[in-house]
Amino acid sequence: MELQVTNSPFNQEQVELLNRLLPTLTESQRVWLSGYFTAINGAAGSASAGSVPVTAAAPTVETVSKEVTVLFGSQSGKAQGLAKKFSKKLEEQGFQVTLSSMSDFKPNALKKVQNLLVLVSTHGEGVPPDNAISFHDFLHSKRAPQLDGLRYSVLSLGDTSYEFFCQTGKDFDKRLGELGGKQLAPRVDCDVDFDEPAAEWMSSVLSSLSAASASQSVAVSGATASSAAGAESEFSRTNPFEAEVLENLNLNGRGSDRETRHVEISLEGSNLQYEPGDCLGIYPENHPRLVEELIEAMGWDADESVTVNKNGDKRSVRYALTRNFEITVLTKPLLEQIAKLTINTDLNGLVAPGNEQELKSYISGRDLLDLVQDYSLKGIAAGEFIAVLRKMPARLYSIASSSKAFPDEVHVTVRAVRYEARGRERYGVCSVQLAERVKAGEALPVYIQNNPNFKLPENPDTPIIMIGPGTGVAPFRAFLGEREETGAEGKTWLFYGDQHFSTDFLYQIEWQRWLKDGVLTRMDVAFSRDTDQKVYVQHRMLEKSKELYQWLQEGASVYVCGDEKRMAHDVHGTLATIIEQEGGFSSEEAAEYLSRMQQQKRYQRDVY
Numbered sequence: 001m002e003l004q005v006t007n008s009p010f011n012q013e014q015v016e017l018l019n020r021l022l023p024t025l026t027e028s029q030r031v032w033l034s035g036y037f038t039a040i041n042g043a044a045g046s047a048s049a050g051s052v053p054v055t056a057a058a059p060t061v062e063t064v065s066k067e068v069t070v071l072f073g074s075q076s077g078k079a080q081g082l083a084k085k086f087s088k089k090l091e092e093q094g095f096q097v098t099l100s101s102m103s104d105f106k107p108n109a110l111k112k113v114q115n116l117l118v119l120v121s122t123h124g125e126g127v128p129p130d131n132a133i134s135f136h137d138f139l140h141s142k143r144a145p146q147l148d149g150l151r152y153s154v155l156s157l158g159d160t161s162y163e164f165f166c167q168t169g170k171d172f173d174k175r176l177g178e179l180g181g182k183q184l185a186p187r188v189d190c191d192v193d194f195d196e197p198a199a200e201w202m203s204s205v206l207s208s209l210s211a212a213s214a215s216q217s218v219a220v221s222g223a224t225a226s227s228a229a230g231a232e233s234e235f236s237r238t239n240p241f242e243a244e245v246l247e248n249l250n251l252n253g254r255g256s257d258r259e260t261r262h263v264e265i266s267l268e269g270s271n272l273q274y275e276p277g278d279c280l281g282i283y284p285e286n287h288p289r290l291v292e293e294l295i296e297a298m299g300w301d302a303d304e305s306v307t308v309n310k311n312g313d314k315r316s317v318r319y320a321l322t323r324n325f326e327i328t329v330l331t332k333p334l335l336e337q338i339a340k341l342t343i344n345t346d347l348n349g350l351v352a353p354g355n356e357q358e359l360k361s362y363i364s365g366r367d368l369l370d371l372v373q374d375y376s377l378k379g380i381a382a383g384e385f386i387a388v389l390r391k392m393p394a395r396l397y398s399i400a401s402s403s404k405a406f407p408d409e410v411h412v413t414v415r416a417v418r419y420e421a422r423g424r425e426r427y428g429v430c431s432v433q434l435a436e437r438v439k440a441g442e443a444l445p446v447y448i449q450n451n452p453n454f455k456l457p458e459n460p461d462t463p464i465i466m467i468g469p470g471t472g473v474a475p476f477r478a479f480l481g482e483r484e485e486t487g488a489e490g491k492t493w494l495f496y497g498d499q500h501f502s503t504d505f506l507y508q509i510e511w512q513r514w515l516k517d518g519v520l521t522r523m524d525v526a527f528s529r530d531t532d533q534k535v536y537v538q539h540r541m542l543e544k545s546k547e548l549y550q551w552l553q554e555g556a557s558v559y560v561c562g563d564e565k566r567m568a569h570d571v572h573g574t575l576a577t578i579i580e581q582e583g584g585f586s587s588e589e590a591a592e593y594l595s596r597m598q599q600q601k602r603y604q605r606d607v608y
């Protein structure tokens with residue numbers, strides 16, 4: 001954006017100077033400057049708290065402590081992975097780093113922290129991930145201390161398709177500021193394609209932390225930056241492995257309303273490692289019919305070449321819409337960008353300020369084809385239109401195998417998402433590709449998403465309670481496979497549920513074998529549609545509340561996997577009820593009991 005007197009706080013002379021200078025700056029120079037100014041402002045603002053203010057003429061004065069605390073809040077491991085990588089980078093730059101999950105961090109220690117980096121995702125409907133809840137609550141409570149000496153910066157992970165985009169990161173940023181903290185570098189809110197903005201944030205934090213030492217070059221180059229956000233193996237989220245599909249079966253019986261694929265994938269030659277509780281990321285392809293319909297609706301030439309990334313790589317329109325870009329989700333930023341490409345006044349009206357509710361309800365459940373049809377967008381050039389689309393995000397699947405039981409393989413359990421909306425059949429991009437268009441022998445781009453927040457207890461004797469209806473049962477096949485292979489002796493209890501016993505009992509034979517062999521100590525099932533009244537896993541838990549509480553008292557760890565919106569919420573409530581009833585606690589004490597279990601990593605959830 002060109003600076004003007006009207007859109008900036010500068011006078012005409014300054015605007016002209018800046019407009020001459022800014023386009024000549026390299027990315028790392030811009031980032032350095034940004035960090036430099038933030039450092040000056042932060043130091044000036046905290047001067048009364050004892051630090052030495054830096055002046056523009058004296059950037060070499062040491063003002064910044066070399067100690068940095070990096071706190072993460074992460075559900076499925078992405079923010080945690082970034083926190084780990086960035087901590088390593090800080091250490092390489094000579095900083096002393098304390099890296100901790102928010103749930104492991106003693107809030108009282110916050111007063112002593114001078115440099116704080118917060119990396120946090122958002123879950124639910126704009127709520128913190130499980131391991132950030134207690135710290136988030138603490139900071140927003142009356143007990144939160146004044147933090148006048150604190151310099152901090154927040155990196156938020158999120159997804160613009162959610163209404164409360166990056167809400168938790170925004171909460172932390174606002175609250176730390178209210179408590180007196182000064183920003184080391186501005187907060188960065190990342191959409192699903194987070195590698196680049198995350199690396200830029202880190203670069204600006206590093207610049208700011210190091211601004212006191214002019215001789216210290218801290219710019220992070222593009223290449224280093226993206227590798228900072230990647231995984232350790234040669235193959236990662238940003239460089240997926242083309243893995244061969246070994247097997248692809250429907251686990252549901254004939255007559256079921258559901259289709260659940262058991263997909264076995266070879267990791268041979270990839271050197272990719274995983275543990276039970278980790279996820280497999282799969283980059284899917286859009287449905288070819290939807291791609292063709294979109295091309296036709298826009299009047300594009302499917303073979304025209306378009307740019308697909310910042311490196312300037314070119315692909316045909318058909319290829320780009322199939323593999324590179326998301327075409328099934330509408331987001332507010334996307335509609336705002338598309339509106340700029342058209343003179344359609346209705347679309348421009350929809351994205352205009354004041355129409356947020358209308359926009360929200362339009363976006364919900366519609367895709368790009370709906371948009372181009374509803375607003376007659378035919379005529380916008382393919383290159384211009386495609387340039388504003390989101391990159392195709394990978395889908396995560398809880399790994400359903402133990403690598404000890406299946407070396408060089410990874411298994412996933414994928415339910416096909418199909419529904420009808422506005423008179424058109426809709427297909428889940430990845431799940432329906434796996435259900436309809438991926439055969440054994442074909443390849444899929446995959447990577448491992450480590451999730452340290454859903455892990456078997458270190459002590460093999462610890463009892464585990466696993467609650468996983470539907471596809472939520474997937475990681476428990478991995479847990480039991482692992483316990484069988486390692487000969488772990490801890491008791492195990494599985495609560496499983498789905499619609500019908502006869503058609504939807506996923507992996508039934510395997511559970512039965514494990515029950516027989518003693519790897520699985522107990523199993524309770526709830527088939528919701530075999531009886532007049534619906535029966536869910538939490539009903540079975542309540543029926544066994546005495547034993548379940550007994551297991552908790554013996555130190556059992558509880559794992560919940562599957563539907564986040566209803567099931568996980570209801571199961572949480574049921575656990576609280578059981579603790580209240582069987583332990584003779586008040587509801588506050590029961591909530592405290594569960595929160596303590598969460599702190600101790602004895603209550604972990606993999607929910608989606």
Ligand SMILES: Cc1cc2nc3c(=O)[nH]c(=O)nc-3n(C[C@H](O)[C@H](O)[C@H](O)COP(=O)(O)OP(=O)(O)OC[C@H]3O[C@@H](n4cnc5c(N)ncnc54)[C@H](O)[C@@H]3O)c2cc1C
Pocket residue numbers: 076279284328365395396397398399413414415416417418419421427428429430431432471472474606607608
């Ligand atoms: C950590 C994690 C672990 C996961 N593990 C598993 C797993 O083990 N197995 C598994 O099957 N999935 C799992 N998922 C979900 C998985 O990642 C995908 O989200 C899922 O397969 C759907 O992807 P898709 O590309 O097929 O559908 P998409 O194209 O992404 O479409 C899904 C979207 O369609 C919409 N939708 C779905 N049904 C309806 C409806 N009836 N009416 C209106 N709109 C609807 C919703 O907006 C939904 O978000 C996991 C997700 C996470 C985050």
Ligand SMILES: NC(=O)c1ccc[n+]([C@@H]2O[C@H](COP(=O)([O-])OP(=O)(O)OC[C@H]3O[C@@H](n4cnc5c(N)ncnc54)[C@H](OP(=O)(O)O)[C@@H]3O)[C@@H](O)[C@H]2O)c1
Pocket residue numbers: 415417469470471472497498499526527528529534536537538562563564565566567568570571608
């Ligand atoms: N965020 C995403 O990207 C995404 C994508 C796809 C799926 N999902 C979620 O993933 C979930 C898992 O889907 P799934 O098909 O494997 O299984 P599911 O829909 O969760 O169904 C499994 C069993 O759970 C029951 N159930 C329904 N509501 C429940 C509740 N409140 N408490 C306990 N059990 C309940 C179902 O019963 P009934 O069906 O008889 O009610 C069924 O018997 C879906 O619910 C969906 O919300 C999320």
Ligand SMILES: Cc1cc2nc3c(=O)[nH]c(=O)nc-3n(C[C@H](O)[C@H](O)[C@H](O)COP(=O)(O)O)c2cc1C
Pocket residue numbers: 073074075076077078079080120121122123124125126127129157158159160162163164165166167192564607608
């Ligand atoms: C069930 C679920 C709910 C989510 N809710 C939100 C949300 O409300 N706002 C948002 O910006 N992102 C939301 N996200 C997106 C996550 O924040 C995003 O995927 C992030 O990269 C996850 O990082 P993590 O692995 O560190 O938890 C949600 C994701 C899931 C699976």
